[in-house]
Amino acid sequence: MEHFIDVVLPIPLEKLFTYKISEQESDFLKEGMRVAVPFGKSKIYTALVYKIHQTAPEVYEPKEIHQILDETPIVTQTQFKHWQWIANYYMCTLGEVVRSALPSAFLLESETLILPNKMDAIDESELKDEEFLILEALRYQSAIKINEIVGIIDRKNVLPIVNKLVAKKAIQLKEEIYEQYKPKLVRYVKLGEQYSSEEALETLLNSLTRAPKQSQVVLSLFSIQAKSKKPIKVTDLETESGGSKAVIKSLIEKGILNEYHIQTDRVQYDNASTRQKEIHLNDSQLEALKTIQHTFEENKVCLLYGVTSSGKTEVYIKLLEEALSNGKQALYLLPEIALTSQLINRLQAYFGDKVSVYHSKYSIHERVEVWNNVLKQKEKAQIVIGARSALFLPFSNLGIVVVDEEHESSFKQFDPAPRYHARDAAIVLANFQDSNCVLGSATPSIESYKNANNGKYGLAEMKHRFGNVLMPDIELVDIKEATRKKRMKGHFSERLLEEISEVLNEGEQIILFQNRRGFAPIIECTTCGHSSQCPNCDVSLTYHQFKNQLRCHYCGYHMALQLACEACGSNTLDKKGFGTEQVEQELEQLFPKARVGRMDLDTTRGKYAYEKIITSFEQHEMDILVGTQMVTKGLDFRNVSLVGIMNADTLLNFPDYRAHERSFQLLTQVAGRAGRTKKRGKVLVQTYNPYHQILQQVSNTDFEKMYSEQLYEREQYKYPPELRIIKVTLKDKDYNKLNEASQWFANSLRNVLNDTVLGPEFPVVSRIRRLYLKNIILKVQKDKSIVQTKNSIKRIEKSFNAISQYKSVKVVYNVDHI
Numbered sequence: 001m002e003h004f005i006d007v008v009l010p011i012p013l014e015k016l017f018t019y020k021i022s023e024q025e026s027d028f029l030k031e032g033m034r035v036a037v038p039f040g041k042s043k044i045y046t047a048l049v050y051k052i053h054q055t056a057p058e059v060y061e062p063k064e065i066h067q068i069l070d071e072t073p074i075v076t077q078t079q080f081k082h083w084q085w086i087a088n089y090y091m092c093t094l095g096e097v098v099r100s101a102l103p104s105a106f107l108l109e110s111e112t113l114i115l116p117n118k119m120d121a122i123d124e125s126e127l128k129d130e131e132f133l134i135l136e137a138l139r140y141q142s143a144i145k146i147n148e149i150v151g152i153i154d155r156k157n158v159l160p161i162v163n164k165l166v167a168k169k170a171i172q173l174k175e176e177i178y179e180q181y182k183p184k185l186v187r188y189v190k191l192g193e194q195y196s197s198e199e200a201l202e203t204l205l206n207s208l209t210r211a212p213k214q215s216q217v218v219l220s221l222f223s224i225q226a227k228s229k230k231p232i233k234v235t236d237l238e239t240e241s242g243g244s245k246a247v248i249k250s251l252i253e254k255g256i257l258n259e260y261h262i263q264t265d266r267v268q269y270d271n272a273s274t275r276q277k278e279i280h281l282n283d284s285q286l287e288a289l290k291t292i293q294h295t296f297e298e299n300k301v302c303l304l305y306g307v308t309s310s311g312k313t314e315v316y317i318k319l320l321e322e323a324l325s326n327g328k329q330a331l332y333l334l335p336e337i338a339l340t341s342q343l344i345n346r347l348q349a350y351f352g353d354k355v356s357v358y359h360s361k362y363s364i365h366e367r368v369e370v371w372n373n374v375l376k377q378k379e380k381a382q383i384v385i386g387a388r389s390a391l392f393l394p395f396s397n398l399g400i401v402v403v404d405e406e407h408e409s410s411f412k413q414f415d416p417a418p419r420y421h422a423r424d425a426a427i428v429l430a431n432f433q434d435s436n437c438v439l440g441s442a443t444p445s446i447e448s449y450k451n452a453n454n455g456k457y458g459l460a461e462m463k464h465r466f467g468n469v470l471m472p473d474i475e476l477v478d479i480k481e482a483t484r485k486k487r488m489k490g491h492f493s494e495r496l497l498e499e500i501s502e503v504l505n506e507g508e509q510i511i512l513f514q515n516r517r518g519f520a521p522i523i524e525c526t527t528c529g530h531s532s533q534c535p536n537c538d539v540s541l542t543y544h545q546f547k548n549q550l551r552c553h554y555c556g557y558h559m560a561l562q563l564a565c566e567a568c569g570s571n572t573l574d575k576k577g578f579g580t581e582q583v584e585q586e587l588e589q590l591f592p593k594a595r596v597g598r599m600d601l602d603t604t605r606g607k608y609a610y611e612k613i614i615t616s617f618e619q620h621e622m623d624i625l626v627g628t629q630m631v632t633k634g635l636d637f638r639n640v641s642l643v644g645i646m647n648a649d650t651l652l653n654f655p656d657y658r659a660h661e662r663s664f665q666l667l668t669q670v671a672g673r674a675g676r677t678k679k680r681g682k683v684l685v686q687t688y689n690p691y692h693q694i695l696q697q698v699s700n701t702d703f704e705k706m707y708s709e710q711l712y713e714r715e716q717y718k719y720p721p722e723l724r725i726i727k728v729t730l731k732d733k734d735y736n737k738l739n740e741a742s743q744w745f746a747n748s749l750r751n752v753l754n755d756t757v758l759g760p761e762f763p764v765v766s767r768i769r770r771l772y773l774k775n776i777i778l779k780v781q782k783d784k785s786i787v788q789t790k791n792s793i794k795r796i797e798k799s800f801n802a803i804s805q806y807k808s809v810k811v812v813y814n815v816d817h818i
Ligand code: ADP
Pocket: 279, 280, 281, 282, 285, 306, 307, 308, 309, 310, 311, 312, 313, 314, 466, 636
């Protein structure tokens, strides 16, 4: 009898591919194991075994596999089922899902580039001859393709050897960026409590008359304190007092000074004494927890709608604890890795080393480690915190899935396929795993809130901030008049400047939100109106002051800033619009003494870049943090009493049916960063249009009104959640061909489906990376079978692909496009 396997190749193939195996191989292999297989003329891929059987394929002679790569499966049946669902629902291939689901180290192929790993010194005596040869080759070349290794060690089956070198950390794969960052511990001091009264202090100073150095240190501490209310660093005290480390140490030992650390929790929690022992929920948290548990009993998803700083995290912790005590695994999804560092600390403080982190900025080694720990149900990975890709991990025993900040649109993957929504895919995952699922937000999405209102989900609410902290006071500042009368200083109204000065004087911190990165998005010639365009995309280049460059935000193209207009040669170039970099610079002029930092895409590249900025802000090394969207999300800073929104209008005027919902969410979230402790926070929103309904709803914290108005509009104008949207994008280098092809596609859709078909139309940016784009929007009624509709679309695509002149045109689907 002959034996075969169907495998998933990590490429966009519609079908599984069949290979021939021996009888022994058939006995050994299990579904979910990896094999190295030849493909095409000379390629080698890592493929996943999907099915083992005895039926020969009809249309081609199957090749033999090169090698089996695993001893036990690395992918479970439930994962396959979930991935198949993703492929079907989001209209892509299983191979595309596999490619984004598995850590790249699991998917070596002939084209993968490998590099020596400089971080780890390797013990050569432990290397096999062939491994040694590969490392030798890497000494003389900075990178080699796996294909080339075939020649170096003169054999075909190289993937197992390369896999071993990866496991030994002797090599790394091309896309890796390594960066080492040891978070620093900053030591602070304050005077012991017992010396807070004036008398006690005088007695203290008298007792120190014979220790002049110590007394000098105490006096210096006093004078620093008088100047500012900020925490005092040991290093600052040393400089100011001229006292040595030893003097300060002896004062600490005597208990005259108290030493403390801010953010000591950034290190591992191996020390049980620093662990947070217990959390006592307040009444409204208890109430919410009960509602959630009750919903779980009915096998429903629960939405936790709790205002900013109401203590949602503590409720999640209780839910995680419950799952763990039942011996289950837990998954905690976050939209953005920017958030994870603070959350990791909070969860580690409570759960110690049962918490693992998984996201794309982690190295292959770390990702493979977490994968294996989850697969083996190790205690270390009982709780996994991660961005959207964490939902692909090999869980086998999930008890709870938490989707935090469920409203965030970054849960939707835009490119490449699978273009899945992690919140929705997480709900399906929970379902496949018989796990509970809770969605949380201070500003739920219209979809989820509707599901909660009509009983599909449970709804738990927390309407007040924890510890009776007041909701921030939101003030709308009309800048129309001020702009007309030229009373703005740069982009700052007098009102905002006033509040900033006051907060700086109090020694507190400020967050300023600006919707754009870069300095001045566009440099325009005032003589002829020309602005530099990206040669690959249909956008103007944006100016980045830091590098004095013009850059394209779509493809990364950049050029040096020109001194004269490229078109007319005039040197009257002017900056239009403004971004984070410009706000930062204006601040430096307006408040020369303030320490200003910036958080946006440009300043947060690299693995620990977010952490560095967040830590530095937490440790009060900055007074003002200027940032884009990134500063709005879930961060919990103790000392921020003012949040300023530089310009709310660019958000509101965005041409998109979700612009209003998003503006409400974003403004409410960023406002929520203010005043999270005792003092009431202040939020100033600069706008040309203070009577806009959304701004009114934000300032009155009126979510219900926003929800009902938006829902009404969606019903009127036929948008989700009233119906589903499938966006079909066609791409080609040739403008005319694209026009023709997309017209053909849209006509066919109209003929076959009786759903609303809009377009084809050029999007706002109609050319990206040298390809023209055209969109067709399909609005599918909710009561119709989405499966049938998708099948019809796929059939149309088949006929489309059969037309020879359209061969080069790429078709991309985005289901539930947001
Ligand atoms: P949210 O996630 O809803 O914005 P958080 O969970 O960050 O709110 O809670 C806000 C603050 O209140 C945090 O500093 C948190 O530590 C504190 N907090 C919330 N619940 C409790 C509790 N039960 N006991 C002690 N502190 C709490």
